[in-house]
Amino acid sequence: MKTGKLLSLFRNVFAWALSLIMFIPLLLVVINALKTKTEANGMNMSLPSSFQWSNFAVVIEEGKLIQSFFNSLLYASASTILSIILASAAAYVLSRNRTRVNKVLYFYLILGIAMPMNFVTLTKVMQATHLMNTQIGIIILLAASALPFSVFLIYGFVSSVPRELDEAGIVDGCSPLRLFFSIVLPLLLPVIVTVGILNFMGAWSDFIHPLYYLNSSDKWPMTLAVYNFFGRFQVNWNLVSADIVLTTLPVVIIYLLGQKFIISGMTSGSVKG
Amino acid sequence: MNKKIYPIHFAWITLALYTVFFVLPGLxxxxxxxxxxNSFSTEINFIGFDNFKQLFSADENYLGFINNTLIFTFATVLLKTGLGLAFAIALNEGVRMKGFHRVMLFLPSIVPxxxxxxxxxxxxxxxxGLLxxxxxxxxxxxxxxxWLVDLDWAFKSIIAVDTWKGVGYIMIILLAGLQAISKTYYEAASIDGAGAWNKxxxxxxxxxxxxLTVTTVLNLLHGLKVFEAVYVLTNxxxxxxTDVxxxxxxxxxxxxxxxxxxALSTLLFVFMTIVGYFVVRLMSREGDGDR
Known part of the structure; x- marks a missing residue:
C-alpha cells in the first residue's frame, strides 16, 4: 500500500516536471517580452521590474506586424476554406462510389501525405501560371499541400454518414450538388472542424512557401516577418520576444479554444486511420 | 446509378490542383x-548524369547532407517513440489534473x-542562454x-529541440492507445505471476x-522533410x-x-514516394476495414 502511494506521488511529480519542461520556454518569451532591453539581455526567468507594454507598440510599428497579421489571416483562412471545400467534395464522391478507378484516384491523392514538394521545379509551374510572388499563389499552394491529409481524414468519416440519407434526398428530387451541400456537408461538420483547425494552424505556421515564393515584404506572413525582424533586431531580445508573442498568440488561442477538436482529431484520426 | 448521384467531376478541381502544384513539380x-x-543563363542544357555524379562524389558535401537527414530521421523516430512511450506509461494512471497536463504537453506541437x-x-x-x-x-x-556552435553538439541540439517539440504529440497518441487496452489482461498476467517487464x-x-506504427510513420515523414529546425537554429x-x-x-x-x-529534390522524391507507397497502402487498407 505504501509503495502504491509513493508511486502515485512520483507519477504526479513527473507529470508536473514534464509540463514545466514544455511550458518554460514559452513562459520565458512572455516574461522577456515585457522587459527593458538591458533586462532582456540575459533572457532569463527573472521577472521584469516594471511591465514594458510599449514593446508591443514598437514591434507592431517596426515589424510591420499589422500588415503581416492580415496577410497571415488571409492566407490561412482562404487556403483553409479552399482546402475544406475541395477535399470534402472529392472525399465524398470517392468514398461513396468505390469503383476501381476511384480507389486508384483516392490512393493517388493520399500518396501526397508522404510525397515531398519539389520547391525548385515548382517555380517553373508558378511562373507558367503567373502566380510567382502573388498572394493568390500562396493560398493555392497552401491549399494544395493540405489536400492529401484532408481528403484522408474526411474520406474515413464519410463512411460513417448513412447512405439512406442520400437515397432519401435523391427520391425527393435533390440534384447531386444540392444533395452534397444541403444534406451531406452539414453531417460532415465534426471532421470539417478538425480538418479546418489543423489546416488553419498549419497555414499560419507555414514558413517555407513564402520563403521560396514571396519576395516583396508587404506580402509576408507573420512567420517570415518575425524571422526578418529577428535578423534586424537580434540584440533586442525584448522586442524579438514581443514579436514572437504576437505571432504565436493566435495559434495558442485557437488551440486553447478548440483543444478538444485538435487533440482528438490529430490523435484519433491517426490511430483509427 | 452511383455514377449519377456521385459524379466524379466533384473531384476534378481537387485532382487538378493536387496534380499541377504537387505531383507535376515532382515529375x-x-x-x-x-x-x-541555373539563374545565370536562360538556356537549359541536357548534361546527363553530371549533377548526380557531383552529388555522389566524395569531394562534395552532398553525401554528408543525405547522411545528416538520415541520422536526424533515425534519431528523432527513436527518441520520440522511446520517450513518448515511457512518458505515456508513466502517466497512464493515477495522475491528477490529466486534462491540464495533456494541454501542456501538446502545446509545443502547435507552436510554429x-x-x-x-x-x-x-x-x-x-x-x-537559460540552459x-x-x-x-x-x-x-x-x-x-x-550547444549550437560546437561541432560535436550542434546537430545533437537540433535533434533535441525537435524532440522537445514533437514528443508530447507522440505521447498523447500512445496514451490514447494505452487506454484502449483492457485492464483484464494485466490482471490475468499478475495472477500468472508476470512482472512489470513481462507485462x-x-x-x-x-x-x-x-x-506505434502510426507514430513511427509520422516521425519518419517529418524527419525526412526537416527544414525550419535546421534553417533557424544553425542554418x-x-x-x-548540420545541413540536411x-x-x-x-x-x-x-x-x-x-x-x-x-537533383537533390528528386532523390528525396523517389525515396519518399517509395516509402509512401507502402505507408499509404497500409493506411487505405485500414480505412476499408472500418466500413
Whole structure:
C-alpha cells in the first residue's frame, strides 16, 4: 500500500516536471517580452521590474506586424476554406462510389501525405501560371499541400454518414450538388472542424512557401516577418520576444479554444486511420 | 446509378490542383535534374548524369547532407517513440489534473517551428542562454556546452529541440492507445505471476503496435522533410556540419543552381514516394476495414 502511494506521488511529480519542461520556454518569451532591453539581455526567468507594454507598440510599428497579421489571416483562412471545400467534395464522391478507378484516384491523392514538394521545379509551374510572388499563389499552394491529409481524414468519416440519407434526398428530387451541400456537408461538420483547425494552424505556421515564393515584404506572413525582424533586431531580445508573442498568440488561442477538436482529431484520426 | 448521384467531376478541381502544384513539380524534377538549369543563363542544357555524379562524389558535401537527414530521421523516430512511450506509461494512471497536463504537453506541437527555433536559439546561447545559466547556478557548470556552435553538439541540439517539440504529440497518441487496452489482461498476467517487464513486453507493446506504427510513420515523414529546425537554429553551420537535404536544396536554390537543387529534390522524391507507397497502402487498407 505504501509503495502504491509513493508511486502515485512520483507519477504526479513527473507529470508536473514534464509540463514545466514544455511550458518554460514559452513562459520565458512572455516574461522577456515585457522587459527593458538591458533586462532582456540575459533572457532569463527573472521577472521584469516594471511591465514594458510599449514593446508591443514598437514591434507592431517596426515589424510591420499589422500588415503581416492580415496577410497571415488571409492566407490561412482562404487556403483553409479552399482546402475544406475541395477535399470534402472529392472525399465524398470517392468514398461513396468505390469503383476501381476511384480507389486508384483516392490512393493517388493520399500518396501526397508522404510525397515531398519539389520547391525548385515548382517555380517553373508558378511562373507558367503567373502566380510567382502573388498572394493568390500562396493560398493555392497552401491549399494544395493540405489536400492529401484532408481528403484522408474526411474520406474515413464519410463512411460513417448513412447512405439512406442520400437515397432519401435523391427520391425527393435533390440534384447531386444540392444533395452534397444541403444534406451531406452539414453531417460532415465534426471532421470539417478538425480538418479546418489543423489546416488553419498549419497555414499560419507555414514558413517555407513564402520563403521560396514571396519576395516583396508587404506580402509576408507573420512567420517570415518575425524571422526578418529577428535578423534586424537580434540584440533586442525584448522586442524579438514581443514579436514572437504576437505571432504565436493566435495559434495558442485557437488551440486553447478548440483543444478538444485538435487533440482528438490529430490523435484519433491517426490511430483509427 | 452511383455514377449519377456521385459524379466524379466533384473531384476534378481537387485532382487538378493536387496534380499541377504537387505531383507535376515532382515529375518535372526527373527531367530538370539532368540539366544545367541555373539563374545565370536562360538556356537549359541536357548534361546527363553530371549533377548526380557531383552529388555522389566524395569531394562534395552532398553525401554528408543525405547522411545528416538520415541520422536526424533515425534519431528523432527513436527518441520520440522511446520517450513518448515511457512518458505515456508513466502517466497512464493515477495522475491528477490529466486534462491540464495533456494541454501542456501538446502545446509545443502547435507552436510554429520557426518560433520554437528562435526561442531555443536564445535558450541554447553558450554565454547568456537559460540552459547554461541554469546548469551553472545549480553547480553543474561543467555540463554547459556551446550547444549550437560546437561541432560535436550542434546537430545533437537540433535533434533535441525537435524532440522537445514533437514528443508530447507522440505521447498523447500512445496514451490514447494505452487506454484502449483492457485492464483484464494485466490482471490475468499478475495472477500468472508476470512482472512489470513481462507485462510490457507481452501485453503493452504488442497491443500498442498499431499506434506505434502510426507514430513511427509520422516521425519518419517529418524527419525526412526537416527544414525550419535546421534553417533557424544553425542554418547548416558550423560549416556544413548540420545541413540536411531540404536546407541544402534551399541553398542551391538561393545560389541559382536550380539543376543541382532539383537533383537533390528528386532523390528525396523517389525515396519518399517509395516509402509512401507502402505507408499509404497500409493506411487505405485500414480505412476499408472500418466500413
Amino acid at each position: 518535372m524534377g526527373f527531367y530538370y535534374s539532368f540539366t544545367d538549369w 517551428m520557426l518560433v520554437v527555433g528562435l526561442v531555443f536559439k536564445s535558450i541554447l546561447n553558450p554565454a547568456t 547554461n545559466e541554469t546548469l551553472r547556478s545549480v553547480g553543474l557548470g561543467f555540463l554547459a556546452q556551446k 510490457l513486453r507481452h501485453i503493452t507493446i504488442p497491443l500498442l503496435l498499431p499506434a 547548416g553551420g558550423p560549416g556544413y556540419a 537535404l531540404y536546407t541544402s536544396i534551399f541553398k542551391e536554390f538561393s545560389m541559382g543552381r536550380f539543376g543541382m537543387g532539383t
